Amino acid sequence: MKILYLIPARGGSKGLPGKNIMVLGNKPLINYSIDFARNFTSDLDICVSTDDDDIIKCVNDNKLNTGFIRPKILSTDKATTNDVIIHAINYYESIGIKYDLVVLLQPTSPFRKNQDLKNMLNNWTNDLDLLVSVKESHDSPYFNIFEENTKGFIEKSKKSEATRRQDAPKVYTFNGSIYLYNVNSIKQNQIIRIKKYVMNDPINSLDIDTSFDFMICETVIKNNLI
Secondary structure, three states: OOEEEEEEOOOOOOOOOOHHHOEEOOEEHHHHHHHHHOOOOOHHHEEEEOOOHHHHHHHHHOOOOOOOOOOHHHOOOOOOHHHHHHHHHHHHHHOOOOOOEEEEOOOOOOOOOHHHHHHHHHHOOOOOOEEEEEEEOOOOOOOOOEEEOOOOOEEEOOOOOOOOHHHOOOOEEEEEEEEEEEHHHHHOOOOOOEEEEEOOOHHHHOOOOOHHHHHHHHHHHHOOOO
8 A cells, every 4th residue: 555645734824824834843744744744755755835935945954855836826725635736646646656545644643643643554454445543522512612502592513411521422523643645535525424533632632723732842842741
């Protein structure tokens, strides 16, 4: 099975401008994902998809060639992750390289464990479209997530008799850390058969979107929690 390790890193970020190359600890944020991928493969199968010159320079400084520049049309808020993945797959196929699986590593998740990806690869089967890392959610549509009805009152999103969160059915949130995509499935836009991989340590589910998130990750490093 041939695997592409894809790190999507567009330049624009409204929540935290320039976050992908902000220095966390002793290195730019994106380098955490690059270095993680290098634990599993050579640089030939690592792709950083970006439209941004500063990110390209940062990646090159880490001795990785970006290979191509992502088109601007795929670098807007409206572009989907699927579009970015398909663009990368098509690029490699255009130069004669075909992949079976894409391991997507968002640069905003710096604290991954090698064992988690090893477990996910071991659990992969070709009848899956997507295997994705998740965390158990403390917010639940059965207990404390509400929607506003037509009369302007709020009510539980899902009906339940549970009076405590732990009595309600478990629900999960994508934690943004690791995604395994079936190449054939995503090319056909058929992401239906999805299974979860639960990460129990909250540190491994940290995802940087705001300055507050970044501060939390800095605190993790300063306190040697990883």
